[in-house]
Amino acid sequence: MFESLSARLQAVIERLRGKAKITEADLDVALREIRLALLEADVDFRVVKEFVARVRERVIGTEVLEGLHPGQQVVKAVHDELVSILGSESHSLQLDGKPTAVMLVGLQGSGKTTTVAKLAVRLRRQGKRPLMVAADVYRPAAVDQLVQLGDQVGIEVHSRPLGTPAIEVARSGMETARQRGHDLILIDTAGRLHVDEPMMDELVRISGAVTPGETLLVVDAMTGQEAVSVARAFHQRLPVTGLVLTKMDGDARGGAALGIRSITGLPIAFIGTGERTDGLEPFHPDRLAQRILGMGDIVSLVERVQDTVDREEAERLAERMLGARFTLEDLRSQLRQVQRMGPIGQLLGMIPGAGQLAGAAQQAVDDGQLKRIEAVIDSMTPAERRHPEIIKASRRRRIALGSGTSTGDVNRLLKQLSEMQRVMRQLGSQGPKGDQALGRILGR
Amino acid sequence: MMARPRREPGGLGLRPTPGGLGSRLRGILGIGPTPSEATWEELEEALVAADVGATTALELVDATRARIGADASMAEIRSGLTEEIRERLDRVGSGRFALGPPPAVILVVGVNGTGKTTIVAKLAARLSGEGHGVLLAAADTFRAAATEQLRLWGEQLKVPVVAQRPGADPGAVAFDALAAAESRGIEVVIVDTAGRLQNKTQLMAELGKIRRVIERRMPGQPRHVLLVLDAVIGQNGLAQAEAFAHDAGVTGVVLAKLDGTAKGGVAVAIADRLKLPIVFAGVGEEARDLAPFDPAAYAEWLVSG
Incomplete structure (x- = not known):
């Protein structure tokens, strides 16, 4: 129903192809679309304004670099500017205290409790002994939620009887950690509005009582223009050290993070994806930049594939994907690796334009259709698989x-294959040359 | 559960937001006697700042311009814009929620963390306060302790809650709840569902299944499918509304957490482009904090708040 912004952006870029120099008029058209893309991605409107002005300055009158066409040069300028705002390295947590307190704060429903469990799992993997502290004493069953998550992942939860003030829960949590040899406590606090003074005061008191080494502001990736006021308010009252951007497995572009980062300077520490307790990833500025622009996340895709399958296989696959030489044999070998890679929908969701495919693929996994597809491919001759x-x-x-x-199943598979090839062909043609772009991605 | 400390209420219709669109507008409109091109641009920007979205903001500004003419006064611009917004909300039936003859099943859906369970409780409080028998179905069997959360609300509101063990089939919970309501002669069933991101095909399909279970068990139901949107939501709200409308047959939107400074302006785009009415506004954490959405007050708040 709504024309995709990345498609519109793509069209503008195409129009600029083949020009030797970028004129002001060309740039106006391109920047108008980029402004829209950023606003629709929920980037703070003040930041957008400043941003567009800076890109204009950067690009205007410059010679087109060899190997790039003007449209790509504009996008490159935009991308570089985005990355420079987002920061070049991930934030690493300072956890030297014995024990260190990490406080998670944020609005209602931003995903604090889930993030506490994810962070605990992640830090345990790094050799820490975390204790989770259930200091959300207001939301019904919030304590139960953390206790249940603790049971699931086998990490201790500190809670106090109903009616205990949050500050007492936090303080006694610190004490318990000290006694039992935990080197880290993760404090789950109640969600609150940033304009709710009594509730903000409570956070300040908790913070004063436990002197946290890290205070992480948890922000929903879908947050709109209010994000900056929210972050600013929390940052003003508390020693916030970083952001966790949650629900990034959704299709929101997460532009809120750009505004927050740009105005408060807070680094983005982690990205939350999915409801499983292992869905917490370190932040990569270039990936978020691409996502905000709606350019997909080919780099992430390739890296994730590399994590799971061997490098040679990944290169071969990526080359075939971008070159649209993806055959049923490739599909079959992929199907066998898919289970090891985790949710395929999430994986395909990173490919620009493959959203539909992602849904269909996830459905296929869920229904056990994969086995059926594999059986269909197995029943073909090698010649049929290739042609x-x-x-x-x-x-x-x-x-x-x-x-x-x-025969319906066979037809469906063949149709899906040609659809996949079509998407991948488009993908391949987005770079200067499919293989060249790929070389850049893989050749690090 | 503990009571939160009381605070001065803010948000919709209660207190103007400092530095909000209203003061911005007043600033903009104070520029000169007649609006210049820059004025209109800033007007558009102010709407964007309230999350109305760039496309809808431009449309609203253009429509206001066409409506009041080029040489209108600042006051006329302001009331013209308010009227444009109000009309868009009003003509799709915003704020007019009619429960209808018993029985009535209300399915509550949305992405994670928008406040569905709280809205379910508030709806229950409201409808039982109006004298209806209400039963709650805890069909969020996924999130840890979601069932307990609803049970606690049930105890507080003295409303029965039908639940199963964690991980149970949500369709089965809904089915049980309908059967229980029927045998106890309860006329309203509110079904709470797990939060799901709209791009998760499998979870969206599950929602369709819950819907079909209800349809089969009780033809003509669910009469209401309410999508809960967080007021702080940005432009993804549109994608959410579109997807949930498609997969769950949403009949109306509840704008939750309107007691902060976020205005949830994307609701205007949702009403305008998807023809979905905004039916309720959630303005606090207590059971009574739910009001029928008032298009005129909301439009006024967006423009003058």
Whole structure:
């Protein structure tokens, strides 16, 4: 229903292709779309204004760099500017105290409790002995929620009987940690509005009582223009050290983080994805920059693939994907690796324009359709796998019989393949040259 | 559960937001006797700052311009803009929630953390206060302690809650709740569901399934499918409304957490572009903090708050 911004941006960039120099008029058109893209991504409107002005300055009158066309040069300028605002390195937590307190604060529903559990799991993996402290004494069953999460992941939770003030819970949590040899406490606080003075005072008192080494502001990636006021208010009252941007497995572009970062200077420490307790990742500025612009996240995709399959295999796959030479044999070998890679929908969601595909693929995993697809491919001859266009009615029937499926299933698979090839062809053509772009991604 | 410390209420219709759109507008409108091109641009920006969205903001400004003419006074611009916003909200039926003849099933949906469970409780308080028998279905069987949260509300409101063990099939919970309501002669069932991001196909399909279970068990139901949106939401709110409308048949939007400084302006875009009414406004954490959405007051608040 709504025209995708990345598609519009892409169109503007295409129009600039083949020009030797960027004129002011060209730039106006491009910047108008970029402004819209940033606003629709929920980047703070003041930051957008300043940002667009800076990009204009950076680009105007410059010679087009070799190997780039003007549109790409504008995007490169935008991307570089975004990355420079977002910061070049991830924030690493300072956890030297014995024990160190880490406080998580934020609005209601931003995802603090889930993040506490994710952070505890992550830090335990790094050799810490965390204790989670249930200091949200207001929301019904908030303490239960943390206790249950603690049970799930096998990490201790400190809680006090109903009616204990939050500051007491935090203070006794620190004491318990000291006695039991925990080197880290993670304090889950109640969600609150940044304009709620009594509740903000409570946070200040807790902070004063436990002197946290880190205070992390948890921000929902879907937050709109209010994000900066929220972050500023928390930052003014508390020694906030970093941000956690949650629900990044959704399709919000997360532009709120750019505004917060730009205006408060707070670094983004972590990205939260998904409801599972392992869904917390370190922050990569360039990836968020691409996402805010709606350019997908090919770099992340390649890296994640590399984590799971061997490098050679990943290169071969990525090359084939971008070159649209992806065959049923590739698909089959992928299917076998998919289970190891984690949610395929999340994986495909990183590819620009592959949103639909991501949904369909996730559905396929959930319904056990993957096995069926594998069976269909197994029932083909090598020639059919490489050249599916030779599969006509009688071959279809044979394949369906051989795999215990229907000709409908075979048709569906073939249709999906050509759809995938189409998306990947588009993908490949987005860089200067598919293979060249790929070389840059992989050749680090 | 502990009571939160009391504070001066803010938010919708209660107190102007310092530095909000209103004061910005007053600043803008104080520039000169007749609006210049820059004035209109700043007007558009002020709407963007309230999360109305760049596209809708431009449309609103253009419509206001067309409505009042080029040489209008500042006061006319202001009331013209308010009227444009109000009309867009009003013509899709915002603020007009009619429960309808019994039985009535209300399905409450939304992404994670918008305040669905709290809204379910507030709705229950409101409807039972109006004399309806209400039963709650804890069909969020996924999030840790979601069921306990609803149970605690049930105890406080003296409203029965039907729940199963964690991880149970949410459709089965809904089914049980309908059966329980029928056998006890309770006319209103409110079904709380797990938060889900709208791009998770499998979870959205699950919502469709819950809906179908209700349809089969009780033809014509759920009569109301309410999407809960957090007032702090940005432009993704539009994508949310579109997806939930498609997969769950949303009939109306509840704008939650309107007691802060966030205005949830994307609601205007949702009403205008998706033709979905905004039916309720949530303005606090207590059970009584739910009001029918008032398009005129909201438009006024957006423009003058």
